[in-house]
Amino acid sequence: MSDEWRKKYRLEALQAVTKRATFGNDIDLSDFVTIPKGERGIDEDVKKKGLEVGVDVEGKKGGTYFQVDHSVLLSQIASRIKGVEMMTTDEALNKYDWLKGYYWKALSVSQDKYTAIAELRQTKGYFIRSAPNEKVEQPIQACLYIGTEGVLQAPHNIIIAEEGSELNVITGCTADSRVKTVAHVGVSEFYVKKNATLVFTMIHSWSDEAYVRPRTGVIVEEGGTFISNYVMIKPVRDIQSYPTAHLVGKDAKAKFNSIIYASKDSIIDLGNRIYLMAEGTSGESIFKVVSTGTSKVYNRGQIIGQNRNTKGHLECRGMILCPTSSITAIPELVAEHSDTELSHEAAIGRLQEEQLHYLMARGIQPEQAIGVLVKGFLDPGLPGLPERLQEEIRAKLALLERKSSPQEPC
Amino acid sequence: MLLSVQDLHVTVEGKELLKGIDLEMEYGEIVAIMGHNASGKTTLALTLAGFPQYQVSKGKILFEGEDITSKSIDERARMGMALAFQSPPAIRGIKLGHMISLSAGMNPWQPKPGDDPDLPKKILRKVNLEPEKYLDREVNVGFSGGERKRSELAQIFAMKPKLMILDEPDSGVDIDSLKVLGNSLQEYFRTEKCSMMIITHHRHILQYLKPSRMHILSGGKIALTGSYEELMPKIEELGYERLIKEASNT
Ligand SMILES: Nc1ncnc2c1ncn2[C@@H]1O[C@H](COP(=O)(O)OP(=O)(O)O)[C@@H](O)[C@H]1O
Ligand SMILES: [Mg+2]
Numbered sequence: 001m002s003d004e005w006r007k008k009y010r011l012e013a014l015q016a017v018t019k020r021a022t023f024g025n026d027i028d029l030s031d032f033v034t035i036p037k038g039e040r041g042i043d044e045d046v047k048k049k050g051l052e053v054g055v056d057v058e059g060k061k062g063g064t065y066f067q068v069d070h071s072v073l074l075s076q077i078a079s080r081i082k083g084v085e086m087m088t089t090d091e092a093l094n095k096y097d098w099l100k101g102y103y104w105k106a107l108s109v110s111q112d113k114y115t116a117i118a119e120l121r122q123t124k125g126y127f128i129r130s131a132p133n134e135k136v137e138q139p140i141q142a143c144l145y146i147g148t149e150g151v152l153q154a155p156h157n158i159i160i161a162e163e164g165s166e167l168n169v170i171t172g173c174t175a176d177s178r179v180k181t182v183a184h185v186g187v188s189e190f191y192v193k194k195n196a197t198l199v200f201t202m203i204h205s206w207s208d209e210a211y212v213r214p215r216t217g218v219i220v221e222e223g224g225t226f227i228s229n230y231v232m233i234k235p236v237r238d239i240q241s242y243p244t245a246h247l248v249g250k251d252a253k254a255k256f257n258s259i260i261y262a263s264k265d266s267i268i269d270l271g272n273r274i275y276l277m278a279e280g281t282s283g284e285s286i287f288k289v290v291s292t293g294t295s296k297v298y299n300r301g302q303i304i305g306q307n308r309n310t311k312g313h314l315e316c317r318g319m320i321l322c323p324t325s326s327i328t329a330i331p332e333l334v335a336e337h338s339d340t341e342l343s344h345e346a347a348i349g350r351l352q353e354e355q356l357h358y359l360m361a362r363g364i365q366p367e368q369a370i371g372v373l374v375k376g377f378l379d380p381g382l383p384g385l386p387e388r389l390q391e392e393i394r395a396k397l398a399l400l401e402r403k404s405s406p407q408e409p410c
Numbered sequence: 411m412l413l414s415v416q417d418l419h420v421t422v423e424g425k426e427l428l429k430g431i432d433l434e435m436e437y438g439e440i441v442a443i444m445g446h447n448a449s450g451k452t453t454l455a456l457t458l459a460g461f462p463q464y465q466v467s468k469g470k471i472l473f474e475g476e477d478i479t480s481k482s483i484d485e486r487a488r489m490g491m492a493l494a495f496q497s498p499p500a501i502r503g504i505k506l507g508h509m510i511s512l513s514a515g516m517n518p519w520q521p522k523p524g525d526d527p528d529l530p531k532k533i534l535r536k537v538n539l540e541p542e543k544y545l546d547r548e549v550n551v552g553f554s555g556g557e558r559k560r561s562e563l564a565q566i567f568a569m570k571p572k573l574m575i576l577d578e579p580d581s582g583v584d585i586d587s588l589k590v591l592g593n594s595l596q597e598y599f600r601t602e603k604c605s606m607m608i609i610t611h612h613r614h615i616l617q618y619l620k621p622s623r624m625h626i627l628s629g630g631k632i633a634l635t636g637s638y639e640e641l642m643p644k645i646e647e648l649g650y651e652r653l654i655k656e657a658s659n660t
Contacts, residue, residue, distance in 0.1 A: 354499045361459055361495075362513040362565055363487035372512065376503025376548075398519035 003093075005100055009109045009119050016109070016116035023300065024240030024269045027211045029113075032152035032183045034070065034121045042066065045176055046145055053172020053203040054392050055143035065142040069151050070123035083134025084167065085127075089156050092127035099127070102158055106189035106217030107244065114213040118154040118187045125155030125186070130165035130196070139168040139201075146175040146182045146210075157188040161196035161224070168199045173206070180209040181237075188216040192224035194249065201229040203393075204236070208264060212239040222249030222278070228256045233396050235264040235295075242300060244273040247281035256285040259378050259393070262295035262325065271300030271330070276310035276340065286315045290374050291325035302332040305340025312340070318348035319377050321370070412437045412573055412605050413458075417469035420457050420630075427453045429630040430469070435573065435605050440619050442638065443609045445627030446650045451609045452496055454627070455577045458607075459493040460486045474572070488515075490572030494562040494579055496609075500550040506561055507545035510534070514568040529568065536597070537564045538590040556587030563594055573605045580615040592618030613642050628654055 020026050042057055046068060050057045057066060065072065065086055072088050093099050109119050126142050146153050161167040175182050184206075192198045206212060220226045226245060245254040256272040274283030287299045303312030316329040331344040351373060359369035375397040413435040420428035428450050435441055443451055457464040458471060460483040470479045478486055487493075501509075510530040511518040521527060531541040537560040550558055559579050566574055579595070580588055596618040599606065608619060616638060624641045626634040633654045634641065644653050 352499070355501050357461060357483055358495070358499050358501070359512070360482070360484040361487055361493050362509070363484055363515060363569055364512055365484050366482075369484075372504060372508075373501070376501060379503040395519070 006103075009104055012110045013116035013119040016111070017113055017120070019110070019112050019116065021112040021114060021213070021240065023242060023298075024213070025238055025267065027183070027213065027238065029117055029152055029183055029185070029211075031150070033150055034123055034152050034154070042068070045178075046147065049145060049174040049176065049205070050143045050172065052396075053143060053174045053205050054170050054201070055141040055172045057143075065126040065128075065140075066145070067124055067126070067143070067153075067155060068145045068147050069153060072124050081136065081138055081140070083131045083136050083165070084140060085129050085131075086140060087127050089125040089127045089158055092158070099158070102160065102189060102191060104189070106191065106219050106246070107187070107215060111215065114185045115187060115215050117152075118156060118185045118215065121152060121154050122156050123152075123154050125157045127158050128167070128169055129160040130162055130167040132162040133164040134162075135166040136168065139170050142169065142171045144171070144173045144184070144186065146179060146184065148176075149179045150181060151179075152183045152185065154185045155187070157186065158191075159188070159198065159200070160191045161193060161198040163193040164195045165193075166197045168201075170201045170203070172203045173212075174204075175207040175210060177207075180207055181211075182207060182209070183211040183213075185213045185215065188214065190216070190218040190226065192218070192220040192226045192252075194221045195223040196221075197225040197227070199227045199229070202231070204230070204232040204239070205234045206236040206239070208235050209237045210239075211237055212241070214241045214243075216241065216243035218243065218245040218254065220245060220247045220249065220252040220254055223251050224249060225253045226255070228254075228272075230256070230258040230270070231393055231396075232259075232268070233261040235262075235266045235293075236268065238267040240269040242271050242273060244275070245283065246275045246277060247283065248277050250278045251280040252278060253281065254283045258285075258287045258289075260287070260289040260297065261374070261378060261397075262289060262291040262293070262297045264293045264295060266293070266295040268295065269298040269300070271298070271302070273302040274304070274312060276303065276305045276312055277307060279307045280309045281307065282311040284313045284315075286317075288317045288378055289327055290319045290321055290378060291327050292321045293325055294322075295325045297325070297327045298330065299328070300330045300332075301344070302334065303342055304334040304336060305342050306336045308337060308339035310337065310340040312342045314344035316346040316348070317377075318346075319374070320348065320350050321374070411435070411472070412439070412474060414472040415458070415469070416472070418457065418466065418471065419468035420453060420464050421467045422453075422463055422465070426467070427464070427630050428457065431630075431632055433625065433632065435607065437572070438603045438605055439623075440599070440606045440608065440621040442616055442621035442624040443607060443627060444611065444624060444645065444650070445633075449627040449650075450630040451627055452577055453630070455493055455496075455575045455607075455609060458575055459483055459491065487569065491575070492566035492569045492571035492573070493575045494559070494566050494577060496577035496581070498550050498558060498562055500548070500553075502548050502551055504549050505545065506530075506534075506547050506549050506564070507541075509549045510564055510568045513565045514570075533564045533567050536567060537561075537594045539564065555582035556584060559583055559587065559591055560594075563591065567598060570602070571604055573607065575607045575609075577609045578611070579608070580610055580612055588614055591615065595619055613646070616642070626650060626654065633657075
């Protein structure tokens, strides 16, 4: 886009291209390309991988946005589902002048080199908006797929749940089974207006060599609710993300649920930050992780209580299956007001032998028993998650159960 | 002979808990094990089931003639030995219905042709747990004493074992639940003819399941063996300690 108005963001971004992120390893993105050689259509692998992250390309029902590398193959829908519109962010910016007022407002373009690169090398992204007071029952699905070796995918997504509306978005991020080294630095800005509810479910299923740096900012207005469900079961090279929610309106709520199965030599650094800015706001983050292989997991959580009658809770539950893996919980509670109530709870341990033996006493082989326990430990029971997706996540976990000694264990 | 325990010695962390147990069970036989608290009843049950922390330092266990002393818990279970735990653990995230399917050797997430999807329901009804309420409950999470015992029975019924080891299936259970448990066990015994080793403190459950023999454990040994008719009234009259003392005097 050549738009004048974006110039200031580009200039700001240019200042930040070498700025290291607060957390995680520093990734050199200069070798990744934004212009892949050939264009790719929706083939069998795309369909299969889409399904794996809960997005049914051929589904007749749901609204679907499908981006392969940098091309949007499918963004049908707006017309088909009442009360929602969906298009690429570029289209939306052309269509709605007011949208410029949302661009880079939930997070800063100069936050770190990844936000900067996302601006400078942006590759599409989706815009989803529910109309005021529309209760959109059908989940809207979006899939970001990387199909080419060495690609950097940098979409800029914006979701707006207008006043009084309810919106349920499922995003899957995945890569071709054949590609190895890829990078993703998606930017997401979520706006939950007065009394609106946004349930955002993200399923990550990357390749072993994927470098992933999503950057997410959320603004929740009075009486609004934001629920984030995050699921990652496949290995990844290195992911770091720290979505931040700003509860700016009275009684706004945010809840983050994460389910992680860390395998191989994945480096996983995930967490959330919630600012309880207005009176009566509340936030919660629940992180469940099982670690195997030589994976390293960090769970950061921060809740900042800044107003009266605010409440926040952080929870990390970890199971270490392999002694060669590690889980680090780093909870932070910051009280900046005397009438805020903040708590955290972290419990990390190994698989409970008593439970394993109990299952074995029923004739279940130890490998399968471990799988059953891992699945049970991670089982979502996620609030606000449609039953269909709940079942899909369960099925994915069941895969661990079936594979028994969950993938190559230690 | 279904089970033959020969001079079984068991140690845990260097401490000898069982000091030479000899015990035999025939197919279709019911045997009761009684004895004061800490006499080694649960130790015996868990050792038979193959729990690795209970190390057999001497002696052996034969099941259907095969030496199973070094077999793992799950191998023994698949050979036909099922244990109803005295205090089973709670397991979050696993539904009782699934647990019953797994116990029956099925995979609830990947059914095979011929699997009966209604099996968990049918079994729950047998132990008087309404399927509507209990199929989706997490195993033992928030279960009352009676519910726990019934959930244990449901799981081991699903295993169709040759030998059931019931570790205090009746303790901490109210009179109504006791009836349910007694009736389900009686019915199961009548139809399946499986052998049962019942560890208990009370005669009530034994009225449903007439044992052919009773053993009284004391200090990790069988102190006394006799028939139900002979021993039960004496236990109630004298208590374990005096009974054992008097028996050893005569
Ligand atoms: N895992 C163990 N570690 C140490 N001591 C144990 C263990 N299990 C049982 N014991 C001890 O062995 C004795 C017998 O226990 P148990 O077999 O549970 O008795 P009962 O079932 O007859 O009440 C008790 O003194 C108990 O404390
Ligand atoms: Mg006991």
